[in-house]
Amino acid sequence: MMKKEMTPFARFEKMYASDRHLWRLIIMIIVWMIFIALTRFSKFYSILNFQTMASQFPEFGLMSLGVMLCMITGGIDLSVVGVANFTSILMAFLLLNLTNAAGGLPGYAIPLVFGLGILIGAAAGIFNGILVSKFNIPPILATMGSGELFTGLCLALTKGNAVSKFSRVYSRTINNKIAGLVPVQLLIFIVMAVFIWFLLSRTVFGTKLYMLGTSATAAKFSGLRNDRLLIKTYMVSGMCAALGGLIMLANYNSARADYGSVYTLQCVLIVVLGGVNPNGGKGKISGVVLAIILLRMLETGINRFPSISSYYISLIWGGVLILVMVLNYFTENSTRFIKRQMLQQ
Amino acid sequence: MAEGLLRAVDIYKSFVGVQALKKVSFEINPGEIHCLAGENGSGKSTLIKVISGVYSPDSGYMEFGGKRYEKITPIDAIQSGIQVIYQDFSIFPNLTVMENLAFNSELADRRKIVNWKRMRKIATDAIAKINFKVDLDAMVGTLTVAEKQMIAISRALMFNTKLIIMDEPTTALTKREVRNLFNIILKLKERGIAILFVSHKLNEVFEISEKFTILRSGELVATGSTADLDSEKFSFFMTGREFQKKTFVPLNVSKEPIFQAKGIGMKSAFHDVSFDLRRGEIIGITGLLDSGRTELALSLFGIRPIDHGAVLVNGEEVKIINPQVAMQHKIGYVPEDRLSEGLFLTQSIADNIVISEIDSLANKIGILDHKRRSEEIERWVRELAISTPNPDNACQTLSGGNQQRVVLAKWLALNLDILILNGPTVGVDIGSKHDIHGILQKLAEEGLALLIISDDLPEVLENCSRILVMKSGSIVADLDAAKSDEKTILSYMM
Amino acid sequence: MKSTISNTLQKLSRRNEPYVFLVLMLLCVLIEIRSGQFFSSNNLVDIASAFAVPGLFAIGAFMVIISGGIDVSFPALASLSVYATTKFLLDVNYQGGVWLAILIALALGAILGAFNGLFIGYFRLPALIVTLGSSSVFKGIMQGALNSKQLTVIPIGMKNFGTSSLFIAKNPVSGLTSRMPVAILAFLIVLFLVYFLMRYTMFGRGLYGIGGSEISAHRAGFGVRNTKFIMYVMVGMIASLAGVMRVCMMQQAHPTNMLGMEMNIIAGVVLGGTAITGGRGTLLGCMLGTLLIVIVENSLILIGVPTSWKSVFTGLLIIIGTGVSAYQVSRMNRVRSVETVAKEVV
The missing domain is CATH 1.10.3470 (ABC transporter involved in vitamin B12 uptake, BtuC)
Incomplete structure (x- = not known):
């Protein structure tokens, strides 16, 4: 009875209250889309434009997914870009070897590149996980160091030059549109995002991850194998980063040690903006995906205003991040205060 | 004007509609040891915070040394001679003893520049006041709990202190350290310093205090002289309920022991410990804080493995090297520190219940069966009468007693044979304590083997069939609970 | 007197500065030997x-x-x-x-x-x-x-x-x-x-x-x-x-x-x-x-390590350095818990 009589406004309020952070992101996206529609409709709302966006964001989107997993355990992964470039450079060398005289590739080449690439990413992730769990190095330092190490290996392997001149078939395949509409990059991202969503919300592993992130001590006393969980988490993060690297390899049609170097901090920014608690234990993939979309839309939208320097984007990112945190501070602080007082009773 | 050092009159305080203190009035005289008691959430800590100026009361007033305050700031409170020693002692673990001691007085003097010589002198003087000996250059994080407490007391005495408020000061102390603390409190009393001692431990209230005040749900239920109080009255004032003790009588004890410890030991913790545990039995292990009882408990669950001796489960030797092995052999462990070791406070009650059995609620590749999960949760919420409107609420919304039931549920869901409980009712209020004891006795009747590690002697006597007393790392007595009393146990413990 | 010296030494050994200084000196000497x-x-x-x-x-x-x-x-x-x-x-x-x-x-x-x-x-x-x-x-x-x-x-x-x-x-x-x-x-x-x-x-x-x-x-x-x-x-x-x-x-x-x-x-x-x-x-x-x-x-080039390898070394340095200090912290905690237990048992 009560529910039926609820006014639409009250219903919306209830929905909003159930996950304020998520709705705030959605509202921001809608407001921005309306703004663009009013000012630059034709230049933004075209299939081509959306396809371009969809083929670009998976690079850092995939890396962000990995960072998100690590942050849920209370850690962080600052090595994603290093892992991505390391993978893409090794695979570029492989492609170079496989490219035949006619500039083509054997049929098994692309599956092989993806298979090996993911394996390399997994190995790199396991390395991070061992540093974090077995050697107890704080994750921020361990992954910072390993990130530097992987980047260093890239530089050492390439002397800082780009690896290119391999067959264009690779790039062309990844840049295909499925049914002429959906870019392959987007498809890879969606597959990975669904996989991680499934992992977090439908499997035992996901529940354990949130618990571990909430309290490692309580997890130990509940019989969870913390070390294995952490190693698996960083492994998945490494796999995400490797996929990101393979997409970069296709988008630039080359690999270089310093590609995407801004992505490291950008990924952390996206994940936090997506509502993941940097202390661990809290965060949803929906928030992170929305944050990725929001940032890509902001960036592309601003590019449609030639008079505005595209460099303003980083200003807006930083601004949005701090704004969201301050908003959370005000709403959560008031509710947290009430809750705390109630608890004392 | 009033003679008293502190008089609080008709204090009201509410937080967003919840009444935390209702018309509370009491007074403390100089040199008086006053005990403030009450269950969790009775308003004890709110009252302390009102007195020390952290909160301002909605109505009512206070008098310090005859001066009336409607509102008091923390600085006023300190200047009137009030010092609070919180449970965590407000120390800096990363700084030296010297700096910890001198920091507050340097701040109070509004100094900007640090003079290390002066700091050393301040610190030396401070510890001399209570004859406390410690290396001034040691890092405070490396000291024992008792030493940290002494630092907090020395620091509180540096000011012209008339009243020291101690929030549950004996929680993590060994018996000897408690004795030492009480001696110091008595010395302070001789100097005319009043102590407001917050505690819910009955024996301490009787031992040290002259006056008491008991709060329940924000209201003052009794205040007066400790001489007029006995233990029945005390628990009635605390809870508003009367309890009938049900002493445990083992019914279906199995013939063969399900768990045997044969001469087990761990370096510098305990040695040569042997005992047999049967189904349907509750064995109590008691001892002082430093007797090795906690290490023993941790080793049986594989957190800190033993280094000699053998453990037999169902007659077969088992090397318990980590909690997973313990769990495979159907051993569960309810830890001592519920908040940090037992629970994931910000996660849901539901997840807290199923986390240890979660692998059995999933199919081969680890996909959760949501139907079975919610059945399990529903079952345990019902069986242990966990009072919550919704199991998806965060665990921190529960009271201490209900939280402890969640920890119990987590282990019972595993279908255990053996359950080890370390301090099963620490920080749980009297009402819930009674209920939890009921649950434990029922579990034993159903065929579970229980091992309770506790220094709460009435608890051990009431709930166990056998009591092992530990001292300096080994078992010094194996007593039949029905034939022993607190005095006997204490004589073995000391 | 002797005990104060060994005490100081023990305190020093728990700090990081001496180790870093040693590593630094070793590195400098190594570079000196290789390059002069x-x-x-x-x-x-x-x-x-x-x-x-x-x-x-x-x-x-x-x-x-x-x-x-x-x-x-x-x-x-x-x-x-x-x-x-x-x-x-x-x-x-x-x-x-x-x-x-x-x-x-x-x-x-x-x-x-x-x-x-x-x-x-x-x-x-x-x-x-x-x-x-x-x-x-x-x-x-x-x-x-x-x-x-x-x-x-x-x-x-x-x-x-x-x-x-x-x-x-x-x-x-x-x-x-x-x-x-x-x-x-x-x-x-x-x-x-x-x-x-x-x-x-x-x-x-x-x-x-x-x-x-x-x-x-x-x-x-x-x-x-x-x-x-x-x-x-x-x-x-x-x-x-x-x-x-x-x-x-x-x-x-x-x-x-x-x-x-x-x-x-x-x-x-x-x-x-x-x-x-x-x-x-x-x-x-x-x-x-x-x-x-x-x-x-800046100086690895003096011992013949090409500049393109310098990030590899910095990365290794960070991992090993933080690993050693993380190990030290966990060892100290273990020592401390044993010490306090021993202290209380006495």
């Missing part, structure tokens, strides 16, 4: 001059980490304030000395630092997130609003300051010369001031206190919010000063080439024994750690 060039006067001067700017940054990062925070925005902050300063002085065609540039940059650094301090100190937002955001904002202002480009000409005062030297060291063998830049003085002055601040003022001890236990500091009546705010202002100023020194020494203002330095600087500070969780560490250790990173980055 390390302890030559001009190489030492070169290292000192390469150390000035990272050293300044490390001092700022050290203060933040001691207080329990972390700052990843200082390269962006320094770039923005020094770029704005240089641009402004060029626009007004300023012909005077370097002091005005330093003053303007310090003022800008204070304002930008206050931005961090406001959100971290007063709103109590996590430092990592705030400085990530502010670093993005600073970059945006610099590249967007100021439309930054590389400035190959810098004001004459800054140019002169950058080329003036305290003394010139000449290598008697190779005949190469190196100048000791005046900028090293700025570093030494700041080092001295911050050493004094951290050791002999209540403000500095308060930073250690906050890093150890914020609640305790608050209960002791310490102005936690104000202290943090002022600290971030100071750190902003130190970073800006580093920016000015860098532009003067390079003789050009490049808006982005400082970006990305934050990781190695933080790594250096932590290598020197500063706990990433705050409250523990010394300025000496911090300087040794930073020096180690600077030497690895």
Whole structure:
């Protein structure tokens, strides 16, 4: 009875209250889309434009997914870009070897590149996980160091030059549109995002991850194998980063040690903006995906205003991040205060 | 004007509609040891915070040394001679003893520049006041709990202190350290310093205090002289309920022991410990804080493995090297520190219940069966009468007693044979304590083997069939609970 | 007497500085043996001059980490304030000395630092997130609003300051010369001031206190919010000063080439024994750690390691260094728990 009589406004309020952070992101996206529609409709709302966006964001989107997993355990992964470039450079060398005289590739080449690439990413992730769990190095330092190490290996392997001149078939395949509409990059991202969503919300592993992130001590006393969980988490993060690297390899049609170097901090920014608690234990993939979309839309939208320097984007990112945190501070602080007082009773 | 050092009159305080203190009035005289008691959430800590100026009361007033305050700031409170020693002692673990001691007085003097010589002198003087000996250059994080407490007391005495408020000061102390603390409190009393001692431990209230005040749900239920109080009255004032003790009588004890410890030991913790545990039995292990009882408990669950001796489960030797092995052999462990070791406070009650059995609620590749999960949760919420409107609420919304039931549920869901409980009712209020004891006795009747590690002697006597007393790392007595009393146990413990 | 010596030795062995110093010495000797060039006067001067700017940054990062925070925005902050300063002085065609540039940059650094301090100190937002955001904002202002480009000409005062030297060291063998830049003085002055601040003022001890236990500091009546705010202002100023020194020494203002330095600087500070969780560490250790990173980055070429390998070595250094100190911490905890148990059993 009560529910039926609820006014639409009250219903919306209830929905909003159930996950304020998520709705705030959605509202921001809608407001921005309306703004663009009013000012630059034709230049933004075209299939081509959306396809371009969809083929670009998976690079850092995939890396962000990995960072998100690590942050849920209370850690962080600052090595994603290093892992991505390391993978893409090794695979570029492989492609170079496989490219035949006619500039083509054997049929098994692309599956092989993806298979090996993911394996390399997994190995790199396991390395991070061992540093974090077995050697107890704080994750921020361990992954910072390993990130530097992987980047260093890239530089050492390439002397800082780009690896290119391999067959264009690779790039062309990844840049295909499925049914002429959906870019392959987007498809890879969606597959990975669904996989991680499934992992977090439908499997035992996901529940354990949130618990571990909430309290490692309580997890130990509940019989969870913390070390294995952490190693698996960083492994998945490494796999995400490797996929990101393979997409970069296709988008630039080359690999270089310093590609995407801004992505490291950008990924952390996206994940936090997506509502993941940097202390661990809290965060949803929906928030992170929305944050990725929001940032890509902001960036592309601003590019449609030639008079505005595209460099303003980083200003807006930083601004949005701090704004969201301050908003959370005000709403959560008031509710947290009430809750705390109630608890004392 | 009033003679008293502190008089609080008709204090009201509410937080967003919840009444935390209702018309509370009491007074403390100089040199008086006053005990403030009450269950969790009775308003004890709110009252302390009102007195020390952290909160301002909605109505009512206070008098310090005859001066009336409607509102008091923390600085006023300190200047009137009030010092609070919180449970965590407000120390800096990363700084030296010297700096910890001198920091507050340097701040109070509004100094900007640090003079290390002066700091050393301040610190030396401070510890001399209570004859406390410690290396001034040691890092405070490396000291024992008792030493940290002494630092907090020395620091509180540096000011012209008339009243020291101690929030549950004996929680993590060994018996000897408690004795030492009480001696110091008595010395302070001789100097005319009043102590407001917050505690819910009955024996301490009787031992040290002259006056008491008991709060329940924000209201003052009794205040007066400790001489007029006995233990029945005390628990009635605390809870508003009367309890009938049900002493445990083992019914279906199995013939063969399900768990045997044969001469087990761990370096510098305990040695040569042997005992047999049967189904349907509750064995109590008691001892002082430093007797090795906690290490023993941790080793049986594989957190800190033993280094000699053998453990037999169902007659077969088992090397318990980590909690997973313990769990495979159907051993569960309810830890001592519920908040940090037992629970994931910000996660849901539901997840807290199923986390240890979660692998059995999933199919081969680890996909959760949501139907079975919610059945399990529903079952345990019902069986242990966990009072919550919704199991998806965060665990921190529960009271201490209900939280402890969640920890119990987590282990019972595993279908255990053996359950080890370390301090099963620490920080749980009297009402819930009674209920939890009921649950434990029922579990034993159903065929579970229980091992309770506790220094709460009435608890051990009431709930166990056998009591092992530990001292300096080994078992010094194996007593039949029905034939022993607190005095006997204490004589073995000391 | 003997026991006090062994006591001190034992205390020393639990600290990080001696290990870092040993590793540093080993590395130097190794480079000397392989190249014969390390302890030559001009190489030492070169290292000192390469150390000035990272050293300044490390001092700022050290203060933040001691207080329990972390700052990843200082390269962006320094770039923005020094770029704005240089641009402004060029626009007004300023012909005077370097002091005005330093003053303007310090003022800008204070304002930008206050931005961090406001959100971290007063709103109590996590430092990592705030400085990530502010670093993005600073970059945006610099590249967007100021439309930054590389400035190959810098004001004459800054140019002169950058080329003036305290003394010139000449290598008697190779005949190469190196100048000791005046900028090293700025570093030494700041080092001295911050050493004094951290050791002999209540403000500095308060930073250690906050890093150890914020609640305790608050209960002791310490102005936690104000202290943090002022600290971030100071750190902003130190970073800006580093920016000015860098532009003067390079003789050009490049808006982005400082970006990305934050990781190695933080790594250096932590290598020197500063706990990433705050409250523990010394300025000496911090300087040794930073020096180690600077030497690895600059001198490996002397032993024939190609420059393209230097990140591999820095990465390994960070992993091994932090791994060793993490191991030390866990060993200390274990020793401590055994000790306390033993103490209580007696």
